[in-house]
Amino acid sequence: MESMDDYIALVGLVLALKKKRRSKNKRKPRVWCKDWLRKRNQFSHVNLLDELKFAPKDWHNFLRMDEETYSELLALVTPLIIKEDTKMRAAIPPHEKFTTCLRFLATGRSYADLKYSALISPQALSYMVPETCKAIYKVLSKEYMKVRRKK
Numbered sequence: 001m002e003s004m005d006d007y008i009a010l011v012g013l014v015l016a017l018k019k020k021r022r023s024k025n026k027r028k029p030r031v032w033c034k035d036w037l038r039k040r041n042q043f044s045h046v047n048l049l050d051e052l053k054f055a056p057k058d059w060h061n062f063l064r065m066d067e068e069t070y071s072e073l074l075a076l077v078t079p080l081i082i083k084e085d086t087k088m089r090a091a092i093p094p095h096e097k098f099t100t101c102l103r104f105l106a107t108g109r110s111y112a113d114l115k116y117s118a119l120i121s122p123q124a125l126s127y128m129v130p131e132t133c134k135a136i137y138k139v140l141s142k143e144y145m146k147v148r149r150k151k
Contacts, residue, residue: 046096046118063099064106073136074098080135081128092120092128100125101132 052059059067074095081098083091100118103109104125111122111129118125137145 063102076139077135101129104129
């Protein structure tokens with residue numbers, strides 16, 4: 001009887017070890033986006049703009065332009081930077097892209113640093129900021145930026 005108990009205990013131990021090994025080999029589910037980045041609607045610097053509307057000097061200090069200029073420029077670049085939502089995720093709204101780009105240009109901060117105030121991943125910032133800068137250049141270049149032409 002003792003050998004049967006030993007046999008059952010040994011089989012149980014082997015099964016437990018196999019299960020443990022399988023669980024170690026199992027991949028952990030990939031996180032698409034960090035939890036704190038998902039709270040962009042709540043905590044990003046874009047929400048600060050609602051408060052800064054009541055303090056024009058602070059608005060100007062924050063974005064280096066007045067609210068009227070901001071609105072006009074945003075209206076011009078929006079068609080060039082707007083994206084559609086997908087089944088996987090909601091697109092970053094044009095005003096957030098534009099504001100984040102302006103903060104990047106105004107402060108000179110790195111993408112790794114800017115991600116904390118914008119709550120946008122550095123990978124998305126590295127695509128979004130140049131895209132928005134190109135859109136700003138495109139809408140302003142004809143009227144405001146003289147480019148030398150070859151004769």
